Amino acid sequence: MNAPMKPEIDQGQINWPASEEMQVPYQVFTDPRIFDQEQEQIFRGPHWSFVGLEAEIPEPKDFKSTYLGDTPVVVTRDREGVVRAWVNRCAHRGAMVCRDRRGKADAFTCVYHQWSYDAQGNLTGVPFRRGVNGQGGMPASFDMKALKLPPLRVAIYRGLIFATFAAEGEVESIEDYLGADVCGMLDRLFSRPVELLGDERQVMHGNWKLYSENTRDAYHGSLLHLFHATFGLYRSTQKGGCKMDQQGRHSLLTATKGEETKDKSATKGLRTYQEGQFALEDPSLLAGTPDFDDGISLVILAIFPNLVVQQIANSLAVRHIHPRSVKEMELVWTYFGYKDDSPAARESRLKQMNLVGPGGLISMEDGEAVELVQQAIARDGDATSYIAMGGRKGEAQDNLVNEAPIVSYWDYYKRAMHISSTES
Amino acid sequence: MNAPMKPEIDQGQINWPASEEMQVPYQVFTDPRIFDQEQEQIFRGPHWSFVGLEAEIPEPKDFKSTYLGDTPVVVTRDREGVVRAWVNRCAHRGAMVCRDRRGKADAFTCVYHQWSYDAQGNLTGVPFRRGVNGQGGMPASFDMKALKLPPLRVAIYRGLIFATFAAEGEVESIEDYLGADVCGMLDRLFSRPVELLGDERQVMHGNWKLYSENTRDAYHGSLLHLFHATFGLYRSTQKGGCKMDQQGRHSLLTATKGEETKDKSATKGLRTYQEGQFALEDPSLLAGTPDFDDGISLVILAIFPNLVVQQIANSLAVRHIHPRSVKEMELVWTYFGYKDDSPAARESRLKQMNLVGPGGLISMEDGEAVELVQQAIARDGDATSYIAMGGRKGEAQDNLVNEAPIVSYWDYYKRAMHISSTES
Amino acid sequence: MNAPMKPEIDQGQINWPASEEMQVPYQVFTDPRIFDQEQEQIFRGPHWSFVGLEAEIPEPKDFKSTYLGDTPVVVTRDREGVVRAWVNRCAHRGAMVCRDRRGKADAFTCVYHQWSYDAQGNLTGVPFRRGVNGQGGMPASFDMKALKLPPLRVAIYRGLIFATFAAEGEVESIEDYLGADVCGMLDRLFSRPVELLGDERQVMHGNWKLYSENTRDAYHGSLLHLFHATFGLYRSTQKGGCKMDQQGRHSLLTATKGEETKDKSATKGLRTYQEGQFALEDPSLLAGTPDFDDGISLVILAIFPNLVVQQIANSLAVRHIHPRSVKEMELVWTYFGYKDDSPAARESRLKQMNLVGPGGLISMEDGEAVELVQQAIARDGDATSYIAMGGRKGEAQDNLVNEAPIVSYWDYYKRAMHISSTES
Amino acid sequence: MAGIGKLNKLSALEIYYQATQLMQAYCACIDEDRLEEWPDFFAVDGSYELVTRENADRSLPAHAMRCETPGMMRDRVVSLRHANVYAKQYFNHIVTNVLIGERTDSTVSISTNYMVTRTLAVDGDPIVFSVGRTRDVLVASDQGLRFKSRRVIADNDRIHTLLVLPI
Amino acid sequence: MAGIGKLNKLSALEIYYQATQLMQAYCACIDEDRLEEWPDFFAVDGSYELVTRENADRSLPAHAMRCETPGMMRDRVVSLRHANVYAKQYFNHIVTNVLIGERTDSTVSISTNYMVTRTLAVDGDPIVFSVGRTRDVLVASDQGLRFKSRRVIADNDRIHTLLVLPI
Amino acid sequence: MAGIGKLNKLSALEIYYQATQLMQAYCACIDEDRLEEWPDFFAVDGSYELVTRENADRSLPAHAMRCETPGMMRDRVVSLRHANVYAKQYFNHIVTNVLIGERTDSTVSISTNYMVTRTLAVDGDPIVFSVGRTRDVLVASDQGLRFKSRRVIADNDRIHTLLVLPI
């Protein structure tokens, strides 16, 4: 690793209290050197990162360009239909080879000197390799095979494409990486062929891990997002719960329409739990037929390090996290339906896009929340948060008023980053 | 202190000549690590920083949000009318709690999970603290009293509100901090109840200490600002002088309409001292009745670290310095008059707003001057300025052609930052 | 040198492979500390940097302000007609003294306190130096001669003005610095008095050395720039070659209209070498009479560290590189003709401005290429390019399909920066 | 603006003027935070949609905002006023290049270019929040021209922080 | 533009055109650095004020610039030309959404949206310097329409570096 | 827009309208990437030039783009389509302050203010790419008004990355 570019954080420099509660030093959200290390130890480490849906590149020669962490990468489907991925940096003098967000090609030619590569990233052509009239050209030592677009390993689960810099054996199989519960939910959501509805892109001026917390946070749902409450649509003391994988890095939040709590004491005085003062003038917004018969109306599945899969009523999407710097991230929402959707079902999904995304009536607050934290902590890297709702230990919960998945997320993060708590 | 976030500058790294004259290494205006240290040792150190006027929060439950250094803070007046201040960062997961610039409230609820606080910053409510139906909720170890919005200590002098991170005993009383001369001038300017006229905000793309120099600099007044000279209104060889507190960190510049120098030799060839070539077509701009009978027509009172109080003819204002980064600051001008102003007096103050502020005919140049320095020194952290007008030692002066307050400012700065001169 | 501002890169921190081919670690394009060192060891080191044309300041008292590296400097012609240069930073408190891009003046007065300087940068006036009525003023120790605008040494070759921070003897004479081949080409291009046609300014969001590579890169010409090929105007397998000075830091690329290669094998399949599919509707664009009878139709003369001189058909220009940060540069194109141009010749030059510059039909791609590299390498400071076309050793070549001048450029860069290769 | 009867009775110039005034009153209502009036600029069967060029160029239906009825617009306004959490902010609409397109007895198609800046009320400099073109169909009503449909197509596919107000 | 007599004799369209031309000539005079002509766009009793939304929303009188008479405007121009020190800079006014409001025999109220970019002549990229709305009252004169009063209300409460030119 | 005969037969208002529509159709053609139509907005002897204020103020002839004939414009479009390499990008033209100047039987001079944003199709936020004023001479033709000459004078002397599209 290149020392000056990505200085190691030595243990003494991060002050992580070994307290009963989880107390995260705000430095992890503001220190550029920690961001650099995350790129090495998380995004280029033993993890599978989401890079797209097979539905985005359904046919041979389809490709898309995206980011793994903050490294530009390209995902292609070669002539044989096999999905490939490589770093988008020419082996010659480093120019970005693929300049389109998506398209169809089975050869990729760098514009600078027209070196060309196949869909696997192998170097296939070098202009004037043998010079002209015996002059110029490459030296004898030149070896086409030694130069390529740095390849990534690819794994696919239920049409979701994951890639890794890690070599065989350095990271478990995708199934083991995801774990049984996550795989189960993906089986449920991706049981039917999907059709793309389009993308939305949202820039959040905050550290990417603030969004990781947000999407593992059952606690904030009914307190920050007041749309349902305002229109008297439901109380989020509804049934629900959260599960984590064995490592605690992924989080699966689900909620079920159904019985409400009678525990009025718990909600006394909370604005959320006043009677809804308003009624929708056009209720067609929410009139959709459930896609599943298991009664689960809300799924927020956060897969470490950079993916969130959502089912909010009939609105289905994958959210791809692109960390751009220690204090900025881009979130790419890719909405989808099922190829066999009825016109009415499709219409419901499109209507319900009004509920989610950067302008979503339910969810617009999440971008605001991430930024409110980034702004408030700027000067206080040594101060810490206090995460204890639902108890310290990150275990699965049968309720939506806990922070257990966040606790287990940070426990895993410390292991992945080789950070140990400081005795206090 | 958090090492990686705010690395200590070790002595060897600042090269401050121990010369007869004051020679300030430009590094202090360009090095982000020095900026970080200033936040610790100056703004969070044994000093009182200005955070507002009582007139901005006249009644119980009034509040304003602002910055102390670059830390977001909130100043409130509680139900009993006592002024309080705290850091604007939620004790739970760090979101900014108060999101308005000013308003009326006696409870502050964080939007993220609706933790609520009283005007003193004490935590008063935590949703689902006891969970729902016995599930979730906070652990036994949870102690409401242990969590709060970090409180600041507050002191008020003549309606000016100051706050500090320093504990009792770490910093002197506000009266001692300001010193007799400063208090005397504040007594003079704030003897009558004030009424707010409004704010102006000016971003200067330069280090905040360049503005501290500028406002302690009697020397530049008649040389940079040519409005009066151009319209033949006065010569600033008029009587005047400057005083500093015992520590030399504050500066009080005053000028008096009156006798001019006969020392033509001193002003020979200076554009400023040519006859005014122009006359005001609408002299009502300057037609105001003096507010004071002591003949003092100009007061620039610079209070360390972040306040300037001005009286320019009938224009009264406090200027609050908000250092945003090592190379940018925001200056907030709050204009005021007296509650018992006659309509004519009020009209004069408003007319004379044309003279000051970011678009002021007299003073607009100060923002330009600050930026001209920042631009020129960017590459030269090891070069130094040469400050000697009026002699090296920072003693009170009976004239307006000296830099004594700047010299004493830097002497104090070195003490506050624990920087010693390097032998040369 | 000021340690914290410009930290030394210690050898262990740059990993430069000692390979047969030239492999440049991308860190040199992305590490701000390397940028700081370049300012010291290259732009303030033993080199001559271009600062302008004599034709920009033809008469006594003319001046222009510009940058040497990222240091603001001013080039003046004094009353005697001698060209002078100095750093644009006031000796008093560091304000930028000259605030115009160009003009006429033989005295320069800083606006802040009206200290004034002559065209050589000598301090000539200090207001209130002796105070007023015996008060204030400068101390006895004050020495006008000791304070000045930091002077640079100036050398002129064929109307091109170069300046250096280096003392006499630290850098060779301008003739020796440029070397015989470079001087010869400048003699050729500047044999007739020049007339300015105007400037264009282009910001490239990439490291300045990427542009240095680009302008020493014969290889990319016919592969990146497809204008001629598209309109069937020529094949750049035309005759041409490149020369370097003895140090290998400058590069002289030339091409001659004439015989084409018959080596079809070399160009097989390259888009560039398809028959031109289009014809110019208005061929007057290219209808110009050659300025020289030596058949040379293209000259790209790159003079280390910050100048490119161009002859592209009838289009003549100097390009001044202003490195603004490690990842941004500004390129200033100054177009010129000859005073004795016929109207037709002048018209051709103006028409052909459509071919070059930021919107040039031939050359607009260079800015794009620079940025494509900067974007792709951001995360990979420890990865390297592979530069071997035309063989490892940087020797003059009689062809346009080699990277020899780039190889010798990097060899020199390592010497200038005291970087040695790491054994691999 | 009173009822204007058959559009084809009006001169191109008159239509241009009335279309311009409608557009400008529409923007003023948003920029001056009179959101409750926003739905009234639409016909009773009027619709609104905000999409990005990225999706539109692929003929994908995803949108950033779509109100198929004035009722849905009013629901959004109620939500913004009473439910949603966002920093106090101002939009400023620069709408120009009003180009008159096809006309029928009762409708006229127009296109415009727009630039919207967003300025946060606290610590905010204006940012160029959204730029692009609109394609609107206007219809005559007793209150003058109204939007039968309004489609905003943004050049920029990114939204910073969140999208609160319509364009 | 010749004297235009009673405003209420003019069609809305005619007023719109004349108001637009006045606004555009006004901007051109500032953007082309013909500041000396700036006061001439005002009636003899005309006034100018530039305020921020932050102060206006609180009904506080503080302003960034206020000229109660053309004389004060001329004084400011003289000061800018001969006294004040500032970097050479260009304003570019984008003024649109000219909305015609109340009319009397002799006056018409209009509002507009504006965006002003400032570009420094040396080393400058254009920055969005000020955005907001104007509320103007125009009056007929022998030279055509003139400003009886012009009030500029900026969305952004921050001024970068300094304020030199009027908006 | 059909043939409009002698310009001096038209009212100022009519000219204003037609000039505005021409300008707006011109911008739409560029912003919607219909570059092939760009030369058609010019008279057969029409010319186009884009210069910076830095050069214009010194009366120096250097330009960023100059097409002396519609043929040269078409050549540039062919080059952009088939030869040149640049990131996919969108211009958005905000053109306003259309000020009607001198008129003759067959021509009318107009000036405008413009702001052009450039948005990269991939990873792009809109940037203020160019701002300034235009000085155009329009001529009547059978297709309505056309540009006899168009001169764009940019306040900003810097071009970021490269200049692809006309303004």
Ligand code: FES
């Ligand atoms: S950089 Fe890709 S071919 Fe040269």
Ligand code: FES
């Ligand atoms: S962050 Fe404030 S309540 Fe959770």
Ligand code: FES
């Ligand atoms: S800084 Fe130049 S005269 Fe004071």
Ligand SMILES: [Fe+3]
């Ligand atoms: Fe949420």
Ligand SMILES: [Fe+3]
């Ligand atoms: Fe001053």
Ligand SMILES: [Fe+3]
């Ligand atoms: Fe090139």
